[in-house]
Amino acid sequence: MIDGAVCTPPDPAAAAAAAERLAGLATPAGALGRLGDLGVWLAATQAAVPPEPLIDIRLAIFAGDHGVAQHGVSAYPPAITAAMVRTFVAGRAGVSALAAANGVHVRVLDIGVDDELEGVPAEVQAWKVRRGSGAIHLEDALTPGETAQALDAGRAVAREEIGAGAQLLLSGDMGIGNTTPAAAMVAAALGLPAAEVTGRGTGVDDAVLAHKLSVVQQALDRAGDRLADPVDTLTAVSSADLAATVGYLLEAAESGVPVLLDGLMSVACALTAERILPGAAAWFAAGHRSTEPAQSLALDKLGIEPVLDLGLRLGEGSGAVAAVPVLRSAIAVLRDVALLSELMPPS
Numbered sequence: 001m002i003d004g005a006v007c008t009p010p011d012p013a014a015a016a017a018a019a020e021r022l023a024g025l026a027t028p029a030g031a032l033g034r035l036g037d038l039g040v041w042l043a044a045t046q047a048a049v050p051p052e053p054l055i056d057i058r059l060a061i062f063a064g065d066h067g068v069a070q071h072g073v074s075a076y077p078p079a080i081t082a083a084m085v086r087t088f089v090a091g092r093a094g095v096s097a098l099a100a101a102n103g104v105h106v107r108v109l110d111i112g113v114d115d116e117l118e119g120v121p122a123e124v125q126a127w128k129v130r131r132g133s134g135a136i137h138l139e140d141a142l143t144p145g146e147t148a149q150a151l152d153a154g155r156a157v158a159r160e161e162i163g164a165g166a167q168l169l170l171s172g173d174m175g176i177g178n179t180t181p182a183a184a185m186v187a188a189a190l191g192l193p194a195a196e197v198t199g200r201g202t203g204v205d206d207a208v209l210a211h212k213l214s215v216v217q218q219a220l221d222r223a224g225d226r227l228a229d230p231v232d233t234l235t236a237v238s239s240a241d242l243a244a245t246v247g248y249l250l251e252a253a254e255s256g257v258p259v260l261l262d263g264l265m266s267v268a269c270a271l272t273a274e275r276i277l278p279g280a281a282a283w284f285a286a287g288h289r290s291t292e293p294a295q296s297l298a299l300d301k302l303g304i305e306p307v308l309d310l311g312l313r314l315g316e317g318s319g320a321v322a323a324v325p326v327l328r329s330a331i332a333v334l335r336d337v338a339l340l341s342e343l344m345p346p347s
């Protein structure tokens with residue numbers, strides 16, 4: 001990628017042909033609503049009309065610890081992060097059940113977990129950048145070199161998944177405290193104060209929410225002018241796992257592979273990817289609307305309407321996986337519904 005580059009969009013000719021096919025289906029005009037729009041988008045991303053069924057769908061969960069989690073911003077202790085990585089490996093997490101139900105392949109990556117994670121398969125740690133990331137209200141999350149390393153790690157993961165045959169990539173997160181840096185990333189991109197982007201994450205009470213808000217604002221104030229640059233923003237106020245997620249999304253968009261986003265962390269990283277590579281977001285759809293205010297603000301800025309609105313606030317990629325059947329349905333209608341012209345041949 002070169003400075004000033006713009007991402008190549010999904011195929012406009014395929015989009016036009018898919019829209020024409022949609023309009024010709026044996027359904028009333030517009031009756032398929034957003035299912036029709038999703039089908040057209042998927043056809044454009046595949047440059048195929050009708051689009052191919054989505055058989056190979058892959059979720060990457062980027063895991064890491066956040067120094068800020070030791071400063072009272074979450075309802076849960078940091079030790080949960082490592083425990084959940086082991087739970088993904090065991091296939092027993094919330095997203096594991098959803099993925100099994102929907103035929104989605106899951107991979108977890110320790111990009112910045114504080115624990116050594118002894119006994120966890122080596123491939124989980126193949127792209128580890130560091131143990132924990134800086135407490136962003138007091139210090140930078142990463143060094144500039146670590147930011148570059150994390151972006152490259154995420155890109156490498158996307159290349160591996162695409163090489164293995166992924167037709168659709170999903171992005172997920174695990175890291176206690178990560179709604180704090182994700183809110184800061186959205187504030188940086190949109191020029192908003194902490195008060196507008198800070199949410200309750202795992203469910204903090206009013207007192208903790210007020211403290212979390214001041215931590216986010218401290219991080220923004222500390223980073224200052226560097227927030228004008230998306231890569232400097234990653235160094236100052238994100239984390240190794242979030243920077244890796246940005247790299248994963250950039251690589252997918254540049255490779256022409258569509259991505260289904262999840263909640264706040266996934267969408268904050270998508271917004272940052274769009275800042276780095278304008279046009280990247282044309283390759284992204286959003287599985288759901290999370291309860292976090294910053295996720296909705298970021299989706300609005302990206303012009304993406306989420307597929308589901310179930311009040312989910314789990315993360316892990318769960319809201320993306322839950323939306324997979326809707327995307328598969330969008331493809332099925334474009335593939336399998338008769339054309340009105342077949343039923344009613346012109347006399």
Ligand SMILES: Cc1cc2ncn([C@H]3O[C@H](COP(=O)(O)O)[C@@H](O)[C@H]3O)c2cc1C
Binds near residue numbers: 074075174315316
């Ligand atoms: C058991 C458990 C499993 C989770 N899976 C995802 N998250 C989610 O909650 C965390 C973010 O919220 P906060 O910023 O408030 O800490 C992230 O780890 C996110 O993935 C979890 C949280 C917990 C406690």
Ligand SMILES: O=C(O)c1cccnc1
Binds near residue numbers: 263264290313
């Ligand atoms: O938006 C999310 O994905 C989210 C919200 C709260 C906690 N964990 C994840």
